[in-house]
Amino acid sequence: xTTHEMYTAGEKETLHASLNRxxxxxxWKLQGLDDEQLRRxxxxxxxxxxxxxxxxxxxxxxxxxxxxxxxxxxxxxxxxTEDLTIGPGETTRQIADFYGRARAAxxxxxxxxxxxxxxxxxxxxxxxxxxxxxxxxxEETARHAGHMDIVRELIDGATGDHPRVTDTA
Numbered sequence: 001x002t003t004h005e006m007y008t009a010g011e012k013e014t015l016h017a018s019l020n021r022x023x024x025x026x027x028w029k030l031q032g033l034d035d036e037q038l039r040r041x042x043x044x045x046x047x048x049x050x051x052x053x054x055x056x057x058x059x060x061x062x063x064x065x066x067x068x069x070x071x072x073x074x075x076x077x078x079x080x081t082e083d084l085t086i087g088p089g090e091t092t093r094q095i096a097d098f099y100g101r102a103r104a105a106x107x108x109x110x111x112x113x114x115x116x117x118x119x120x121x122x123x124x125x126x127x128x129x130x131x132x133x134x135x136x137x138x139e140e141t142a143r144h145a146g147h148m149d150i151v152r153e154l155i156d157g158a159t160g161d162h163p164r165v166t167d168t169a
Contacts, residue, residue, distance in 0.1 A: 012115050016107075022141040025161045026056060029148040030096065033155065039086050042151045045120045049151055051084040052144045054095050057102035058083040059140060064106035069121035073101060076157060110134065164165040 006017040030038060030049060038050040058079045063074035077083065086095070115131040128136075145161070153159050 008141070011045045011111055011131075012110075015131070015138065016110055018142060019134060022138060022145050023056075025145040026053060026141065026148060027146070028162065029152050030092075032158075033152075035092050037155050039091055040155065046085065046110055047147060047151060048086065049155075050092060050095050052148055052151075053099050054086065054090075055083045055100040056141060057095070060099075060102040060106045060137065062121060062123070063128075063137055064100075064109045067121040067128050067133065068109050068113065068117065068129060068130070069119065070105065070109055072105065075124045076141075078147075086116070106137075116169075 006014055009017065030053065033049070039048050041048050054077075058075065061075075062079065064070075065072040077087070110130070113130050115129065115134070117130045118127050119130065119133065120127050149159060149161070
């Protein structure tokens, strides 16, 4: 969907396009960095770019897939204690591919259900609508994309939410 189309799209399409915009920012923040830079802890708590992507993949599976009764892929880590950390055996490709699969699984749930569809996350004693989950995941993804912007700036000075287009004329 183009930006212009998003301005007049329906509610579900607008929410999904907003989520996709922030998802794309997350992936863009990884571009041009080597493995060491992607894993480098940049805060006292250990925040790093690759750990944030792993976390976002985990929550996409949880909120969209598991909460709406679909089967998520088995996780090789504890999503409550290890989703923000990168183990020595985890590769950049593994984490990026994991995020891609989580995103695709979430997109199938979004496409196949109306916004009013109710789901129930296993870790909460509450019922949620797909609409609420979409809004929540826009917030979650945008929040962490902001973290990634700061971490990326600390690594190499790059900032922003999209590549800069330079005038070559």
